Amino acid sequence: MKTPQQHPNPVIRYTLFIIGWISFVLGMIGLLLPVVPTTPFLLLSAACFLRSSPRFYVWLTEHRWWGRYIRYYLDGQGIPRRVKFLIIGMLWITILTSALLIVKIHWLSVMMICAAAVISIYIAKQPEPKLDTD
Known part of the structure; x- marks a missing residue:
């Protein structure tokens, strides 16, 4: 630090x-x-x-x-695995809820889902701390 x-x-x-x-x-x-x-x-x-x-x-x-x-x-050191799952899970729940139920513009929904996919890949590729006691 x-x-x-x-x-x-x-x-x-x-x-x-x-x-x-x-x-x-x-x-x-x-x-x-x-x-x-x-x-x-x-x-x-x-x-x-x-x-x-x-x-x-x-x-x-x-x-x-x-x-x-x-x-x-x-x-x-990155992001602990448990936190990665939590972040990606919440991201997809909120994006899919918004894109499929709230947003009525098709291209905007597709863009939101694409952004969520890119963010998910970025988070998944982050290293994990050696001593993850979560």
């Missing part, structure tokens, strides 16, 4: 801090709304806090619920 180091320029530091909190809030919204992704926003938040607020970076990466998964990804 990288060592947090504040950016020397205060304008950039405060901008990163604000972006970090906005992405964190969007990530939390993603926990409630299946259409909004959680992980990319939490990773962006961690990246912003890495250069703007060491305190919040440590808080985010050491959090009891999602800190371990952020650390796995940032350290290049």
